[in-house]
Amino acid sequence: NAGVTQTPKFQVLKTGQSMTLQCAQDMNHEYMSWYRQDPGMGLRLIHYSVGAGITDQGEVPNGYNVSRSTTEDFPLRLLSAAPSQTSVYFCASSYSAGGLGYTFGSGTRLTVV
Amino acid sequence: GEDVEQSLFLSVREGDSSVINCTYTDSSSTYLYWYKQEPGAGLQLLTYIFSNMDMKQDQRLTVLLNKKDKHLSLRIADTQTGDSAIYFCAGGNSGNTPLVFGKGTRLSVIA
Numbered sequence: 001n002a003g004v005t006q007t008p009k010f011q012v013l014k015t016g017q018s019m020t021l022q023c024a025q026d027m028n029h030e031y032m033s034w035y036r037q038d039p040g041m042g043l044r045l046i047h048y049s050v051g052a053g054i055t056d057q058g059e060v061p062n063g064y065n066v067s068r069s070t071t072e073d074f075p076l077r078l079l080s081a082a083p084s085q086t087s088v089y090f091c092a093s094s095y096s097a098g099g100l101g102y103t104f105g106s107g108t109r110l111t112v113v
Numbered sequence: 114g115e116d117v118e119q120s121l122f123l124s125v126r127e128g129d130s131s132v133i134n135c136t137y138t139d140s141s142s143t144y145l146y147w148y149k150q151e152p153g154a155g156l157q158l159l160t161y162i163f164s165n166m167d168m169k170q171d172q173r174l175t176v177l178l179n180k181k182d183k184h185l186s187l188r189i190a191d192t193q194t195g196d197s198a199i200y201f202c203a204g205g206n207s208g209n210t211p212l213v214f215g216k217g218t219r220l221s222v223i224a
Contacts, residue, residue: 004155033211040121042216043156043201050209058211090155098205101146102212104155 002026006091006105013081013112021076021108023091029103031094032074036060036087037107043090049074050097081112115139119202119215126223131189133218135202140183142204146212147176147187150199159200160187189220197222 033048045058
């Protein structure tokens with residue numbers, strides 16, 4: 001089925017380890033973004049991209065890197081994991097950043113110990 | 114920039130109507146959205162309204178927009194236990210500025 005695919009669904013990391021959260025969409029959406037969801041904090045935007053080769057920072061970018069080499073993929077890299085990065089991460093895509101609604105992936109639950 | 118505020122919790126009895134409220138600050142928001150998040154899942158677009166509309170109805174859902182007060186509401190008629198979820202309000206303009214989401218309202222439906 002068409003949509004946004006996130007992998008893995010669950011991950012446990014040790015402090016200081018690095019990893020990449022994968023996000024892929026097959027809807028030819030130009031806009032892709034990463035959010036983290038924490039209790040009582042809602043969704044906070046980490047990084048976003050309005051097209052291949054273009055990325056920008058959101059509200060909480062520190063500790064995370066992104067790149068957008070293709071329209072389909074938008075991986076999120078944690079360089080040196082910290083317990084404060086324990087969260088649920090969502091990838092979302094859309095035809096444009098500001099309109100017509102987003103399609104969300106099912107999330108990656110990350111625990112850093 | 115845009116700021117979106119919602120109350121965090123709402124509890125209703127099965128069969129009653131639910132009203133979830135949202136306020137926003139950016140009067141230039143072109144689209145206003147309601148998303149639903151069920152436990153363990155991502156957000157799903159529930160409905161949306163353009164800024165030039167006052168009301169939109171879709172089966173059990175009614176969205177009301179008061180542009181003067183920058184107030185958006187979502188009414189769910191005949192609320193069912195399957196409506197228990199977190200509901201997010203979001204606003205945005207067309208173009209390259211990301212949507213801004215509220216913190217979400219957790220709706221609990223009591224049987």
